[in-house]
Amino acid sequence: MSVSVARPLLPVVIDHLCRIYPERDATELADQIFAAMHLDHEAFSSELHRNKWDESDIWVITYGDSISEAGEAPLKTLKKFSDAYLKPEISGIHILPFFPYSSDDGFAVINYSQVNDSLGDWGDIEAIGQDYDLMADLVVNHCSQRSPWFENFKQRKDPGKDYFVEADPSADLSDVVRPRTSPLLCETQTLDGLRHVWCTFSHDQVDLDFSNPAVLIEMIRIIRRYLDQGVRIFRMDAVAFVWKEIGTNCVHLPQTHEIVRLLRTMIEAHTDDAIVITETNVPNHENLSYFGNANEAHAVYNFSLPPLLLHALVSGTSEHLKRWQMSMPPAQTGTFYFNFIASHDGIGLRPANGLLSQGDLDELVNTMQSFGARISWRAVADGRNEPYEINVALYDALQGTSKGPDRWQQQRFLCAHAVMLALEGVPGIYIHSLLATQNDYERLELTGQNRSINRHKWDFSALTGKLEDATSHHAQCFSTLKSLIAIRVKQPAFHPNAxxxxxxxxxxxxxxxxxxxxxxxxxxxxxxxxxxxxxxxxxxxxxxxxxxxxxxxxxxxxxxxxxxxxxxxxxxxxxxxxxxx
Known part of the structure; x- marks a missing residue:
């Protein structure tokens, strides 16, 4: 049930701030946040437990340059392709980080307020946002070593000199949850001598220090900029790691959840129908915690779906998929599951912990490797490395079963998407699944990065030629998927909260x-x-x-x-x- 409640905004923000920064003057911080967001303190109307989505919501996930054409800004090409081939079935587009960056295909952001000029400009972003629900990444946990903030950190200048997490290398950091195998701390020479900065993901991705309220205020300025440019959906990248406390696992800490609530409050205060989605590639029960009590994320990435569905299709049994789905609580009104089965990263294995046995996981990994997949690893507490994600194009991942390749690749691939389209939640389809793109070994070899295997760059003419060729598996899969989507978006029973x-x-x-x-x-x-x-x-x-x-x-x-x-x-x-x- 939707309940309209008028609330003074200032006390709500102060309450969030008192929980995050109990030793700071919350009123003073609130004034700075309102100024950064260009909002006043007057009351606003908020509808609790209101669905801002329905069965017609289908989103495509793509890089700004997944499709390009010579002589044209890739964002313009993306808009052209979307208008010609994705309308009217697709309602939203998630453009993966479109900012200047130094690594990780955009997730090591140099400047949050600029569009990478190799992609286009803010006008191109706004043009897409005018015709589609636009999702953008708020890369909240870290930024690039080449960012102006980090350059200032090394020069001991503002803004930036106190924007990053430092730690003593002799401290006991063994409890810290790691998604990678690289050392947690990176030696950095500054004007004040050698410092050791915290890098959860890579040494080019330096963690921001949210214990300094100035970092939070900078992020709110960035949010306001994105809202002004037409962004309606915010994907909070790697948000689980934003708060650090030595002696803890430094993931999902109470301050992290409170920061998500505060950011949602400010986003909705500006744009009532905006949506916040948390991206937390962690075990299932941890992931669900970001719903809060329908007062935190509007949606969570349904990270357990990809490995469990893949396992079911290559093993021939839905036993584990069913058991997991039966355990999943219905999303409260005002929240939803963001369902996906392929992404720009890979098929995460941590979300299958406790849902698949070690034997099941080993068999899945071995099967995928036999289909050309690469495996990315993470460090665990006892010094071992364990598989973190499977890097593979979904079309090739489904070329067979644990018995080997067979003749059912295309039908198996379509079945996977039929499951996703029918499940409770909003579907998000990765562009390379929509196009049935295969493993890109050339790009993998060029970059040396496992994830590149599923980040192919299509030439517009070559792609449209494939889609117009009825004998091409790309055309056949694309046509069938569009037909399934066209059916799905008309059925009230497929409402995300049905x-x-x-x-x-x-x-x-x-x-x-x-x-x-x-x-x-x-x-x-x-x-x-x-x-x-x-x-x-x-x-x-x-x-x-x-x-x-x-x-x-x-x-x-x-x-x-x-x-x-x-x-x-x-x-x-x-x-x-x-x-x-």
């Missing part, structure tokens, strides 16, 4: 029931996880005799008089009592 329940029809299938918020439409979604035909007794699906049931995908009709439903290898049906065409 009811969902897992169906127990055997481990060979992954099946669940969706029901619209007004209960008028039901959809039974049944997906074959195997390379064999699966026969489902109709009476096991619990179809009501009062309705004639239609498969949204094929258009075939069914009733309770049918004895069984046959589903082809990696086939799927979406049975509904009230199709919307």
């Amino acid at each position: 009811f969902q329940a897992v169906l127990h029809l055997g481990d060979e299938v992954f099946a669940f029931w969706r029901q619209s918020l007004n209960r008028n439409q039901s959809v039974f979604c049944i997906h074959n996880m195997t390379d064999q035909v699966v026969v489902i007794p109709i009476n096991s699906i619990n179809l009501t005799s009062l309705d004639l049931w239609e498969d949204l995908i094929s258009g075939d009709n069914y009733s309770v008089e049918y004895e069984s439903l046959s589903i082809a290898p990696y086939g799927f049906v979406w049975l509904t009592n009230r199709a919307v065409r």
Whole structure:
């Protein structure tokens, strides 16, 4: 239920600040934050538990230069491609970091307030934001060693001299959670001598020190700039690591959660329909904590879905996928799961901890390596390294099963997307999955970075040629995916917050029931996880005799008089009592 509540903004902000900085003057800090956000202290209206999304929300994730054409700014090419090929099915576009950067394909930001001139300019960003819901990255945890702030840190000048986390290399940092194998501290020469700065991800990505309120205020100035340029959806990158305390694991600390709440408060105070999504590639129960009580992130990346779905499709059993899905709490009204099955990074394995056995994980890693994948590693507390993520293009990841490659690659790939499109939440489709791009070994060799295998750069003419060639697997997958999306966005039962329940029809299938918020439409979604035909007794699906049931995908009709439903290898049906065409 949506409840409209008028609240004075100042006391809300002061409360956040008292929790983050109990030793500081919260009123003075609040004044600085309001000035940075260009807001006054007057009351604002906030609707608690309000959904700002519906079944028509489908977002594409892409780099600004994933598609380019000679003589044209890549952001203009992205807009041209989106208008010609993605409308009307796609409602939003997440442009991965489009700022000047020094490494990690954009996530080592040099200047947060500029657009990388090799991509275009703010006018190109605004043009995309005028026609699509625009998502941008708030790279909140770290910035580049080449940023002006870090240069000032080395020169001991403002702003920047106290913007970064320093630590004594003799301190016990063994409890700190690491997503990488590189040393945590990086030696840096400054005018005051040698310092050791904290680098969670790489030595080119230096962690910002949010214990200094000036860093928080800088980030709020950046947020205001993005809002002014048309950004509506904020992806808070690596936000779990922003607060550090020696003697803790330095992840998910209370101040981190309070900073997310404060940033959401300021973003919504400026733009009521803006959305905050947290990106926390961590075990499932930790990830869910960023919902708070529907007062923190509007959405969390559903990180456990990619490894569990991949495992189900290459192992032929949905056992673990079903068990996980049954344990997932429905997202409260005013929150949603951001579902994805491929990304610019890789398929994270930490979110599968406790959901897949070590044997399952080892088999999955070995299978993916046999399909050309690379494996990225992280350091753990006992000094070992363990697999952190699988780097692979999803199309190639699904070329076979643990038994080896087979002839079902394309159907298996489409089945994976059908699951994502039908699940509770908002789907996010990586551009290279939408286009069925394969492993890019040339780019991998060029950069020496594992993640480059799934960051292909398409030439616009070459890509459109593929999409216009009906014999191309790119065209076939793209056409089918667009058809599935066109169906999905019309069905009220696929609202991100519509009811969902897992169906127990055997481990060979992954099946669940969706029901619209007004209960008028039901959809039974049944997906074959195997390379064999699966026969489902109709009476096991619990179809009501009062309705004639239609498969949204094929258009075939069914009733309770049918004895069984046959589903082809990696086939799927979406049975509904009230199709919307």
